[in-house]
Amino acid sequence: MRFEKAATSEGEGAATRQTKARGSKRRFPIRRMMWRIVFIAAALPIVVALIYRFVPPVSTLMIGRWIAMAGVDRQWVPLEAISTELVRAVIAAEDARFCSHGGVDWVALNDVLDDAGDEGPARGASTITMQTVKNVFLWPGRSYIRKGLEIPLSLMADVVWGKPRTMEIYLNVAEWGEGIFGAEAAAQRAFGKTAKQLSRREAALLAAALPNPLRRDARRPSRYMAVYAGRIGARMPSATISCTGA
Known part of the structure; x- marks a missing residue:
């Protein structure tokens, strides 16, 4: 048993x-x-x-337009084929410390968080690197999830691409109108010239259009846009562009 x-x-x-x-x-x-x-x-x-790093990237917006069978006008050009005035203009307008931060401007980000109210930040702290990775890897629109992804992607991109390549990609994927992407297509559409031939005023107008490219037209700037471009032009001589090799 x-x-x-x-x-x-x-x-x-x-x-x-x-x-x-x-x-x-x-x-x-x-x-x-x-x-x-x-x-x-x-x-x-x-x-x-x-x-x-070696192949011309496309943006998620461009991919979206191709899927929707919509037109895309983008002519990739190397950074040396883009006017240094445009490089100065976008740094002056979008990211004054582009050459000194590592992809994320922690000073600006902390300032935004300190100023944020109960409804969230009233302004952004996106660097050119963050805008570039958003265009290449992420989706448009505002969300905390997307912003959270931008930070590690920007730190990675700054190491993998470096400043010159980041600027080159940014100026070739940025949206400048309905179906218009990149500095070359934007310059030809707005002023009938190549991106290399842009003047300081023309570069400032293109930079002024970047925050809202579907409603701001460098060919026919509104009074506000013209004034904003003037402020960008005034800051351009002091913009540091040495890190871009431009």
């Missing part, structure tokens, strides 16, 4: 161990799969950024 009880107990113990082992096998593959997904999600932007 004791032998039967012992045998039964051992059998139940073996069955319990087998059940636990099967449960453990089910759990661990799920964990491994989750870690693989996390690894792929983290590695994919780095791989794409490395490719885009």
Whole structure:
């Protein structure tokens, strides 16, 4: 009788161990799969950024227009084929500390957070690098999720691309009107000349259009836009562009 009880107990113990082992096998593959997904999600932007270091990137807005069968006017040109006046203008207008930060302007970001009220920040702190990764990797519109993704992507892009390549990509993927992307297409549409031939005033007008390219037209600037371009032009001589190689 004791032998039967012992045998039964051992059998139940073996069955319990087998059940636990099967449960453990089910759990661990799920964990491994989750870690693989996390690894792929983290590695994919780095791989794409490395490719885009040598290959002309496209923006998510451009991809969206292609999917919708809408036109896209973008003519990729190297940074040396873009007027240094435009480089100065976008730095003066968008990111005065472009050459001194590592992709994220922590000073501006802290100032925005300090000034934020109950309804969130009243102004942004996006650097040119952050706007570039948003255009290339993320989606338009405001959200805390997107902003949270911009920060690590910008830190990565600053290392992988460096300042000259970041500026080159930004000026070739920025939207300057309905279906108009990049400085070359924008310059030809607005002024009938190449991006290399832009004057200081023309560059300032294009920079002034960037915050709202679908409603601001460098060809026919509103009074507000003309005044804003004037302020950008006044700041351009002091804009630091040495890090871009322009």
